Amino acid sequence: MATRAHNRRKRRAVSPITRRILAVNVLALAILVAGLLYLGEYRRNLIAAELAALTTRAEVFAAALGESAISDTGLSSRHLVPGTAGQMVRRLAQATATRARVFDSGGKLIADSRLLVGAGGVVQVEELPPPGGDGLMGAVLAFYERLAEALAGDGGMSEYRENAVQRAADYDEVGSAFSGEVATAVRHSKNAGMVLSVAVPVQRYKQVLGALMLSRGSSDIDAAVLDVRLDILKMFAVALTITVLLSVYLAGTIARPIRLLAAAAERVRGAHHRQHTIPDMAGRDDEIGDLAGALADMTEALWGRIDAIEAFAADVAHEIKNPLTSLQSAVETAARLKDPEQQRKLMAIIQEDVRRLDRLITDISDASRLDAEMSRAETAPVDLRAMLAILVDMHGEGVVSPAAGGGQPRFRLDTADGQELVVEGVEGRLVQVFSNLMANASSFSPPRGTVTIRAFRDGDLIRVEVDDEGPGVPSGKEEAIFERFYTERPEGEVFGTHSGLGLSISRQIVEAHGGTITAEIRRDEQGGSAGTRFTVGLPAA
Numbered sequence: 001m002a003t004r005a006h007n008r009r010k011r012r013a014v015s016p017i018t019r020r021i022l023a024v025n026v027l028a029l030a031i032l033v034a035g036l037l038y039l040g041e042y043r044r045n046l047i048a049a050e051l052a053a054l055t056t057r058a059e060v061f062a063a064a065l066g067e068s069a070i071s072d073t074g075l076s077s078r079h080l081v082p083g084t085a086g087q088m089v090r091r092l093a094q095a096t097a098t099r100a101r102v103f104d105s106g107g108k109l110i111a112d113s114r115l116l117v118g119a120g121g122v123v124q125v126e127e128l129p130p131p132g133g134d135g136l137m138g139a140v141l142a143f144y145e146r147l148a149e150a151l152a153g154d155g156g157m158s159e160y161r162e163n164a165v166q167r168a169a170d171y172d173e174v175g176s177a178f179s180g181e182v183a184t185a186v187r188h189s190k191n192a193g194m195v196l197s198v199a200v201p202v203q204r205y206k207q208v209l210g211a212l213m214l215s216r217g218s219s220d221i222d223a224a225v226l227d228v229r230l231d232i233l234k235m236f237a238v239a240l241t242i243t244v245l246l247s248v249y250l251a252g253t254i255a256r257p258i259r260l261l262a263a264a265a266e267r268v269r270g271a272h273h274r275q276h277t278i279p280d281m282a283g284r285d286d287e288i289g290d291l292a293g294a295l296a297d298m299t300e301a302l303w304g305r306i307d308a309i310e311a312f313a314a315d316v317a318h319e320i321k322n323p324l325t326s327l328q329s330a331v332e333t334a335a336r337l338k339d340p341e342q343q344r345k346l347m348a349i350i351q352e353d354v355r356r357l358d359r360l361i362t363d364i365s366d367a368s369r370l371d372a373e374m375s376r377a378e379t380a381p382v383d384l385r386a387m388l389a390i391l392v393d394m395h396g397e398g399v400v401s402p403a404a405g406g407g408q409p410r411f412r413l414d415t416a417d418g419q420e421l422v423v424e425g426v427e428g429r430l431v432q433v434f435s436n437l438m439a440n441a442s443s444f445s446p447p448r449g450t451v452t453i454r455a456f457r458d459g460d461l462i463r464v465e466v467d468d469e470g471p472g473v474p475s476g477k478e479e480a481i482f483e484r485f486y487t488e489r490p491e492g493e494v495f496g497t498h499s500g501l502g503l504s505i506s507r508q509i510v511e512a513h514g515g516t517i518t519a520e521i522r523r524d525e526q527g528g529s530a531g532t533r534f535t536v537g538l539p540a541a
Helices: 002-011 016-038 040-068 082-096 135-152 172-178 219-270 287-336 340-368 370-376 384-398 427-444 502-512
Strands: 099-104 109-112 115-118 121-124 183-189 193-204 207-217 380-383 410-415 422-425 450-458 461-467 516-523 529-539
Touching: 016 219, 040 082, 040 183, 040 193, 040 207, 040 219, 082 099, 082 109, 082 207, 172 183, 172 193, 172 207, 193 219, 219 287, 287 340, 370 502, 380 384, 380 427, 384 410, 384 427, 384 450, 384 461, 422 427, 422 529, 427 450, 427 461, 427 502, 427 529, 502 516
Parallel strands: 410 450
Antiparallel strands: 099 109, 099 207, 115 121, 183 193, 193 207, 380 422, 450 461, 461 529, 516 529
């Protein structure tokens, strides 16, 4: 599996983190630019301004027609003169680049600025749509225009249709103009974008004699929107370039060191020596620097654990070899002896060595599985006051001190009243710690000596002190007594009674609970040794 992961990393041409950072940054920028390119409100403002301008022109044209293109022979016979109206609208519309159409009171088209009458007959002028953009930019803008129209719809605009014979009824705004109102309309055309039109009444002394319709394409509006879009696209190109460069830089500051850390971890995993190390990124004041430091610490902890396992295996082999050698010698000797009394002595030695092996194997098994057990065990509040009281009762009934020549030590418990002595931990393992300490103190106690256990609150810690009145720990050995298989037993104790793992296991358990355990010599008033004090400090719950 590790080889497949290594090969997968080698096949990656571009870091997935780089791709994701680029995708997120570019997508956010693209969405922003797409919204800007839509320019819906800007287009609506341009349309409103164009309609207002058309309305002003139409009112001026209608006023001119009402003054100059009317046949006024009487109130009942007033009407628009087609020839005069046609000439006027062509002249007026030509100067304003608009199309003007005049409808008489009967709804008939009588003048159109795009119909030119000459010797060859009537010629209609058609406004060509603006040329489309060339190249990639034109194609992009055309595609975007179609996409925006498809998403936004036509905004309620109807399609502009022009019949061969035009009537006022073809255009709603003209019908409104016959009622004396000014009306506007915006329609979409397949070939010319939008068609904007305004219809105003042509009046003579408030009498509506016809309607003038001015219309114009949206080429100017489209050109203005196009210019803005081109400016936005130019800014987008600059912003995109900066975004890509910054994204690549950002991804490099993340992906490259992670790749270095992964490669270093791969080398450490596959190497059989300690020459490969995790790169030092302590200069990075960020999470990757923290990760590099954590990986380096983890690697050192793993090497330390490997060293501890190797040392433990060597110590176990050494400690087991001693009783095995004794057993081998006793068995070989017993086979040659004929004296029953000598054989019984050898059998007693063999039995003692077997018991010693059993104790060793039991304690070694307990020590080897302690870390795994502590990592899986669930902690709970433990009342040390009640626990110590039970342990004192148990040890006070059956523990005999070898150093006391058969005398039983006395245990005294002193716990501070009113203080809550509760810790968070694994109760069974804490019982093992204090049971070991009390048994150790009992074994060194003098005849009818006293073992004092004190428990009290010290800030955020709960301290438990176990004092004996024995010879005291040898000077300079305060730390050595916690090493595995260290034995410093009282005189008169049968060799091999203890494996030398009790205090070592106790320290493992206490440190797994986040606490400390220390040993020191107690001094009397003259400065001599008054015994040994073991102090356990555990975080209060």
